[in-house]
Amino acid sequence: MSLYRPEFSTSEQLRIDAEFSRLAKNKSVYLDHAGTTLYAENQVKAAAEQLQRNVICNPHTCRLTGDFVDQVRFKVLEFFNTTAEDYHVIFTANATAALSLVADNFDFGSSGDFHFCQENHTSVLGMRERVRANGIYMLKEAEISAGLANGKGKVLQEESSRRTGNSLVTFSAQCNFSGYKIPLEAIGRIQTDGLPQAGKRIWGSGDEKKDTTHNDYYVCLDAACFVATSPLDLHKYQPDYVCLSFYKIFGYPTGVGALLVSRRGAEAFGKRRFFGGGTINYAYPHAMDHQLRESFQQRYEDGTLPFLSIVALLEGFRTLERLVPKAEGLGTMERISRHVFGLAQYLEEQLTELEHPNGEKLIQLYNKVGYRDKSRQGGIVAFNVRTETGSFVGFGEIACVAALHGILLRTGCFCNIGACQYYLGLDEQAMDAIYKRAGRICGDYFDLIDGQPTGAVRVSFGYMTTRQDVDELLKMLRSSYLATKPQQRIRFIEEQAEQLPPVLKKRAEQLRPKLLQLAVFPVKSCAAFKVESLGSWPLTDQGLKYDREWMIVDMNGMALTQKRCTELCLIRPSIRLDIGQLELQFGEDGATISVPLSLEDQAADSAKCVSKVCRQPVEGLDCGDQVAQWLCQNLGLEGLRLLRQSGQRNASKDQQTKQKLSLVNQAQFLLLNKSSVRSLQFEEPLDETVDRFRANIIIDTGCAFEELAYKGLTIGGIRFQVEGPCQRCDMICINQRTGERSPETLTTISRLQQGRMRFGIYITRIPDDLEDSEAKEQHMTCGDTVLVE
Numbered sequence: 130m131s132l133y134r135p136e137f138s139t140s141e142q143l144r145i146d147a148e149f150s151r152l153a154k155n156k157s158v159y160l161d162h163a164g165t166t167l168y169a170e171n172q173v174k175a176a177a178e179q180l181q182r183n184v185i186c187n188p189h190t191c192r193l194t195g196d197f198v199d200q201v202r203f204k205v206l207e208f209f210n211t212t213a214e215d216y217h218v219i220f221t222a223n224a225t226a227a228l229s230l231v232a233d234n235f236d237f238g239s240s241g242d243f244h245f246c247q248e249n250h251t252s253v254l255g256m257r258e259r260v261r262a263n264g265i266y267m268l269k270e271a272e273i274s275a276g277l278a279n280g281k282g283k284v285l286q287e288e289s290s291r292r293t294g295n296s297l298v299t300f301s302a303q304c305n306f307s308g309y310k311i312p313l314e315a316i317g318r319i320q321t322d323g324l325p326q327a328g329k330r331i332w333g334s335g336d337e338k339k340d341t342t343h344n345d346y347y348v349c350l351d352a353a354c355f356v357a358t359s360p361l362d363l364h365k366y367q368p369d370y371v372c373l374s375f376y377k378i379f380g381y382p383t384g385v386g387a388l389l390v391s392r393r394g395a396e397a398f399g400k401r402r403f404f405g406g407g408t409i410n411y412a413y414p415h416a417m418d419h420q421l422r423e424s425f426q427q428r429y430e431d432g433t434l435p436f437l438s439i440v441a442l443l444e445g446f447r448t449l450e451r452l453v454p455k456a457e458g459l460g461t462m463e464r465i466s467r468h469v470f471g472l473a474q475y476l477e478e479q480l481t482e483l484e485h486p487n488g489e490k491l492i493q494l495y496n497k498v499g500y501r502d503k504s505r506q507g508g509i510v511a512f513n514v515r516t517e518t519g520s521f522v523g524f525g526e527i528a529c530v531a532a533l534h535g536i537l538l539r540t541g542c543f544c545n546i547g548a549c550q551y552y553l554g555l556d557e558q559a560m561d562a563i564y565k566r567a568g569r570i571c572g573d574y575f576d577l578i579d580g581q582p583t584g585a586v587r588v589s590f591g592y593m594t595t596r597q598d599v600d601e602l603l604k605m606l607r608s609s610y611l612a613t614k615p616q617q618r619i620r621f622i623e624e625q626a627e628q629l630p631p632v633l634k635k636r637a638e639q640l641r642p643k644l645l646q647l648a649v650f651p652v653k654s655c656a657a658f659k660v661e662s663l664g665s666w667p668l669t670d671q672g673l674k675y676d677r678e679w680m681i682v683d684m685n686g687m688a689l690t691q692k693r694c695t696e697l698c699l700i701r702p703s704i705r706l707d708i709g710q711l712e713l714q715f716g717e718d719g720a721t722i723s724v725p726l727s728l729e730d731q732a733a734d735s736a737k738c739v740s741k742v743c744r745q746p747v748e749g750l751d752c753g754d755q756v757a758q759w760l761c762q763n764l765g766l767e768g769l770r771l772l773r774q775s776g777q778r779n780a781s782k783d784q785q786t787k788q789k790l791s792l793v794n795q796a797q798f799l800l801l802n803k804s805s806v807r808s809l810q811f812e813e814p815l816d817e818t819v820d821r822f823r824a825n826i827i828i829d830t831g832c833a834f835e836e837l838a839y840k841g842l843t844i845g846g847i848r849f850q851v852e853g854p855c856q857r858c859d860m861i862c863i864n865q866r867t868g869e870r871s872p873e874t875l876t877t878i879s880r881l882q883q884g885r886m887r888f889g890i891y892i893t894r895i896p897d898d899l900e901d902s903e904a905k906e907q908h909m910t911c912g913d914t915v916l917v918e
């Protein structure tokens with residue numbers, strides 16, 4: 130085992146730490162630098178001062194701003210070790226916009242092809258919709274990096290008369306999934322030798338094995354991930370196009386990227402099919418006549434540049450040089466790349482050593498060449514977690530558990546489905562099973578399908594990441610996922626529970642479970658209003674009447690949740706049907722306030738607002754100043770408002786069906802079996818643990834976890850269909866009586882269930898065909914018998 134050797138001296142490290150003090154204040158460990166890195170605190174301060182000192186205005190108006198922008202262009206060229214002699218700098222919105230600009234403007238001639246790499250970012254795949262190429266080819270990464278070692282390629286210079294087309298080859302300098310770095314030598318090789326008959330043609334007509342030697346080859350380098358933590362030397366390697374986003378290098382500002390175009394690349398750009406403000410010398414309105422600007426980059430910068438952000442880039446460059454100064458002949462980016470690589474190497478070593486007591490590895494790593502050579506591997510580690518029986522833990526749960534530990538990391542496919550396919554070994558059938566049949570979409574939490582992962586966990590480092598950050602991650606993985614006492618685990622899980630044992634179905638009358646408790650949550654994220662003993666409660670087609678009918682929004686109109694404000698659980702609503710009021714009380718004997726239950730009594734002039742719940746826009750009616758003030762006072766926050774949902778959350782039928790299918794969204798009811806909670810044996814009163822789950826329907830069957838095998842159930846004559854287990858897990862760490870947080874709750878469950886975390890089931894009422902639901906309100910009554918199937 131090699132020891133971790135820090136790249137930065139102690140004093141350098143202290144200086145860096147001081148600029149990211151907000152991480153500790155927010156108890157955050159940030160490990161998603163491939164998503165974006167973080168800005169230094171003095172960097173944004175200095176950028177703001179810059180704005181305060183100077184009169185910066187539209188560069189088309191003001192010379193000074195124009196000079197600033199040119200200064201930044203100069204800095205960008207210097208940063209990549211090149212000059213305006215060799216490269217043009219076109220400012221874009223981000224790397225994606227730069228790629229799309231190449232796709233739009235590259236002139237393929239009559240025979241040019243478009244080649245991209247399997248392990249490409251979605252934004253590169255998107256280029257194929259725009260390019261006017263002859264054929265479109267997917268290349269394996271090996272086909273690019275191995276290049277044409279066999280020398281089959283053809284040098285075309287002598288035969289220039291035969292050239293009829295330009296081919297474009299696009300690939301990432303560093304894979305944003307795995308951190309693998311492609312050998313940049315491939316660039317020059319492709320430019321001179323081409324790529325005859327490589328790759329799999331996915332589009333195009335005619336003879337696939339045609340002679341491609343009459344094409345010139347150009348390279349578009351997606352450098353967005355690579356340049357964030359590695360030096361790119363454009364003197365040494367000269368791709369024709371380089372695409373990047375600055376926030377990945379500096380953290381601030383967002384909204385600026387660049388397309389660097391070599392002289393050679395500029396010549397392969399065709400005639401533009403659009404011109405915008407700033408790109409022309411003149412354009413007649415009365416005739417199809419315009420003249421483009423002389424300067425190449427100006428022709429492609431449509432409209433007003435994000436000049437304030439561009440000016441702020443200067444501070445980004447300065448900050449990197451200030452915090453990571455050149456030392457012993459190593460440049461800033463070289464040192465950053467050594468730092469992040471060192472951390473990745475350390476993490477990989479530690480992860481490899483994690484084993485369950487039975488000797489099974491905890492971690493499945495995804496990388497191509499290991500962590501030996503920083504010219505081939507960057508500061509990214511992608512992996513999945515396995516249980517001691519070898520099954521995978523879903524990445525959705527890792528994300529949840531990590532978040533509870535204050536660790537920010539990324540899960541899924543990271544906009545790189547091709548890399549996901551490659552590293553997880555998914556063939557075309559497996560891809561169809563995931564995306565077409567199971568309906569996974571980017572960004573969701575369908576993390577396991579038939580036990581196989583559909584994505585991974587990714588951690589990535591920046592110059593401000595410390596070894597302690599990596600240790601926090603290791604600590605989280607060890608404490609949450611390493612089995613310690615294997616025999617103590619609850620052995621119910623699907624294998625056994627798939628089929629409900631017949632004895633449970635045929636339970637004798639007196640042994641049938643009863644509905645124990647109903648819980649209505651009138652105000653989203655606040656305490657429950659419980660209906661117990663023989664009480665009954667009306668149902669609507671949304672669920673329990675008044676459930677989540679109100680919500681508290683902050684000054685930005687965003688719904689307040691316990692995640693952001695744990696004190697919400699101290700707000701206790703009671704629904705007073707007798708007097709037609711919703712009463713709120715703060716704490717056990719705090720102040721109270723009321724709002725009317727009936728929508729008609731709601732002030733006719735109350736303002737309509739729109740907020741979002743579970744990513745769905747909801748329309749709400751404002752409940753007035755009085756209750757708003759009461760909320761602000763009790764929660765100690767400014768600008769809060771209470772909204773009442775006016776429209777239906779599941780507006781369209783379409784959406785409703787969709788919601789039923791997706792476990793990510795909430796179903797109508799969450800049902801909890803008290804017996805399962807009992808098996809957790811937490812050191813707190815059982816009912817407090819029950820409350821943590823914020824379920825609507827609580828039963829007690831005497832048999833822990835049998836509910837996971839239910840297909841449907843009938844409670845007091847009302848039929849429900851089971852949507853699936855509840856995998857939401859963020860709330861249960863908050864004790865609903867005290868508002869205290871304890872991540873252990875979650876990690877305990879995760880461990881008991883071999884990292885699965887399923888507790889309670891989502892159920893939806895099956896509408897009764899005969900009954901006219903408008904006319905007859907149905908009720909559920911505590912004490913009702915529960916029949917299961």
Ligand SMILES: *Cc1c(COP(=O)(O)O)cnc(C)c1O
Nearest residue numbers: 223224225250301305353354374
């Ligand atoms: C981030 C990233 C992109 C896209 O960058 P945007 O800023 O979202 O346009 C493209 N390719 C790679 C390799 C990336 O890491």
